[in-house]
Amino acid sequence: MDPALQPLSDQLDFATQRLLGTARIIDEGDLAAPSLLPGWTRGYVLAHLARGADALRNVLVGVRTGTPRLTYASPDAWASDVEHSAAQPRAVLVEDVADAATAFRTVSRQLPDEAWQAEVDWMPGLDPFPASEVLIRRLVEVELHHADLGAGYTPADWPDSFLVLPLPEPLRAQREERRTWSRTAPPLRPPRAPRGRPDRVPW
Secondary structure (H helix, E strand, O other), rough: OOOHHHHHHHHHHHHHHHHHHHOOOOHHHHHHHEEEOOOOEEHOOOOOOOOHHHHHHHHHHHHOOOOOOOOOOOHHHHHHHHHHHHHOOOHHHHHHHHHHHHHHHHHHHHHHHHHHOOOEEEOOOOOOOOOHHHHHHHHHHHHHHHHHHHOOOOOHHHHHHHOOOOOOOOOEEEEEEOOOOOOOOOOOOOOOOOOOOOOOOOO
């Protein structure tokens, strides 16, 4: 990995760990409850994060192989995969989020230094951007949607390093907009006493 991008990659690692910590305390019933995003359940937010990691990993694989790859085959394929993922049982969904994040991290850490300067076309009709911006986009996705879960983590919990990070539009506007939200989601149910071995999700 390009040493200049190492701090950003580390920041993404910490953000992902925080996200997974929250995901693990959301029970099955709370996953089906509304998030802070209209029409999105908490389970849908987590599914979006899992498939978002896959999509950006596809872009980096294309950079590494020299054969450009879009984030997803089509908008319909994206929507179908997210819906399918959101319907998974809680433990499977949380593991899916963790596994997708790990796969993205592996590819990003293996990308040669010079490859980060390559221009990537990620979606038809949208402007290309340098591969180095993929890390920024994934970090924004993780931090914003973590707060969108409405599960205790809010923009007030964002680290200063994220608050001052220069972002391209519309990412900057999305970050600032969330800092003004007064939306609420149903509170999480009190945790039940564990039975047997707890879920173990690798990261």
